[in-house]
Amino acid sequence: MAWLPPHGRRRALVAPGLLFVLALAQIAGFAAVGLSPWKGGGFGMFATLDHGGFRRVRVVELAAGGERAVAVPEELERLQRHVREVPRAANLRRLGEALRARAPALGALRVEVWRTEFAPGDLEPRRVRVASAVLR
Amino acid sequence: MELALRVFLLVLLLDAPLFWFQRLPLQIVCGVALLWPALARDARVWALVTLLTAWPLVWNWPFSDNHDYLRAFAALAVTLALTTAEPAAALRTSARLLVGGTFFFATLWKVAISPDWLDGTFFRVTLLSDPRFHDLAVLAGGVSWDTLDAFDAALTDFLSGAGGWPGSFVEPPGLARLALALTASTAVLEAGIALAFLWPRTARLRNALLIAFGLTIFAFATVRGFGFLLMTLGLAQCEDHERRTRIAYVATLFGIEAYRAVPWSRMLIDALGLS
Numbered sequence: 001m002a003w004l005p006p007h008g009r010r011r012a013l014v015a016p017g018l019l020f021v022l023a024l025a026q027i028a029g030f031a032a033v034g035l036s037p038w039k040g041g042g043f044g045m046f047a048t049l050d051h052g053g054f055r056r057v058r059v060v061e062l063a064a065g066g067e068r069a070v071a072v073p074e075e076l077e078r079l080q081r082h083v084r085e086v087p088r089a090a091n092l093r094r095l096g097e098a099l100r101a102r103a104p105a106l107g108a109l110r111v112e113v114w115r116t117e118f119a120p121g122d123l124e125p126r127r128v129r130v131a132s133a134v135l136r
Numbered sequence: 137m138e139l140a141l142r143v144f145l146l147v148l149l150l151d152a153p154l155f156w157f158q159r160l161p162l163q164i165v166c167g168v169a170l171l172w173p174a175l176a177r178d179a180r181v182w183a184l185v186t187l188l189t190a191w192p193l194v195w196n197w198p199f200s201d202n203h204d205y206l207r208a209f210a211a212l213a214v215t216l217a218l219t220t221a222e223p224a225a226a227l228r229t230s231a232r233l234l235v236g237g238t239f240f241f242a243t244l245w246k247v248a249i250s251p252d253w254l255d256g257t258f259f260r261v262t263l264l265s266d267p268r269f270h271d272l273a274v275l276a277g278g279v280s281w282d283t284l285d286a287f288d289a290a291l292t293d294f295l296s297g298a299g300g301w302p303g304s305f306v307e308p309p310g311l312a313r314l315a316l317a318l319t320a321s322t323a324v325l326e327a328g329i330a331l332a333f334l335w336p337r338t339a340r341l342r343n344a345l346l347i348a349f350g351l352t353i354f355a356f357a358t359v360r361g362f363g364f365l366l367m368t369l370g371l372a373q374c375e376d377h378e379r380r381t382r383i384a385y386v387a388t389l390f391g392i393e394a395y396r397a398v399p400w401s402r403m404l405i406d407a408l409g410l411s
Contacts, residue, residue: 005229012226015213016233022205023241027249037245039198041205043238046357047245049252049261056295085198116295120257123264124301125294 034130054116062108087113087131096135137224140372151361162188179218186211203362231372236333259315271401278310350388363392
């Protein structure tokens with residue numbers, strides 16, 4: 001095949017091949033679990049407003065009297081950011097479990113990740129839920 | 137190839153990973169290889185560099201930026217090229233395809249996957265909300281500092297949940313025009329680079345497009361590590377006879393550093409009385 005390098009230089013295709021495989025995996029991660037387009041090696045930075053700065057993690061306690069927002073302590077900030085960038089159900093539950101380990105009195109929790117969309121007309125923002133998980 | 141390897145080592149020294157325990161070992165290896173040129177051509181040294189650029193991707197998951205991945209791929213490409221009978225030719229192929237692949241996926245995201253790029257929304261919001269683009273918004277979009285402050289305050293309130301969105305925000309007309317111009321020109325430039333670098337035959341426009349990208353985009357988007365890598369890969373894929381082009385890549389690389397180091401846009405704003 002003319003487009004391939006000569007036989008002795010085929011290993012020159014390894015690094016670009018890895019780039020293509022990882023970038024495709026990143027797109028699959030975005031489609032499957034809402035992986036941030038800006039992260040994961042897919043070269044989606046500066047392509048969309050769906051990035052960490054415009055995503056928000058929200059935790060609510062589901063009590064009999066209604067829902068109550070739960071603050072995420074500073075020591076869980078890295079895990080919170082991880083959840084924001086990779087909002088897999090398992091990561092959301094991990095954050096909920098970490099919160100409950102610090103405050104065992106907490107009841108059922110719902111962990112949510114939201115992104116911000118801007119209206120093309122007047123740029124008015126609105127929140128769109130990316131993922132959520134309930135921890136009983 | 138010698139020049140490309142030395143420049144890559146310099147780039148790795150200047151733009152190493154964030155954490156000290158990731159940065160320091162890499163800088164020591166690259167510094168030593170710069171001082172002893174024989175080491176710069178040793179595949180084992182580059183295997184170590186590959187390891188030192190790759191493990192932060194795992195350690196820092198998922199926070200690494202895209203150019204952190206590109207840095208590791210480029211180090212791997214050098215390692216493998218040095219194990220072939222024709223290292224310069226092998227590196228030329230790898231570097232060309234790494235640039236082509238980077239821009240192929242950057243273009244794919246922008247024109248086919250992103251929901252808010254083609255209609256200009258991305259740049260309209262980014263020019264107002266990202267401080268790196270504020271000077272451009274003022275200089276070329278006719279946006280006032282009061283407008284930027286008002287948008288920032290409203291957005292901060294909205295994102296924190298402290299407030300709703302004020303219905304009175306008026307977008308300056310010049311901003312939408314600038315955003316559409318940036319959207320169209322970026323799409324054409326990035327798609328052109330992807331095509332030119334993935335095309336297996338020598339494309340005359342290839343180097344001109346990548347250097348134009350370096351000279352324009354990084355004037356405002358001060359992601360110097362990404363710019364450094366792109367110019368290094370551009371340099372590495374040059375043919376032996378392209379001496380002037382190699383000089384142009386190195387000059388552009390230093391130009392990207394100058395964009396970051398010199399507050400040229402703020403000086404221009406002051407000179408025009410727009411501050």
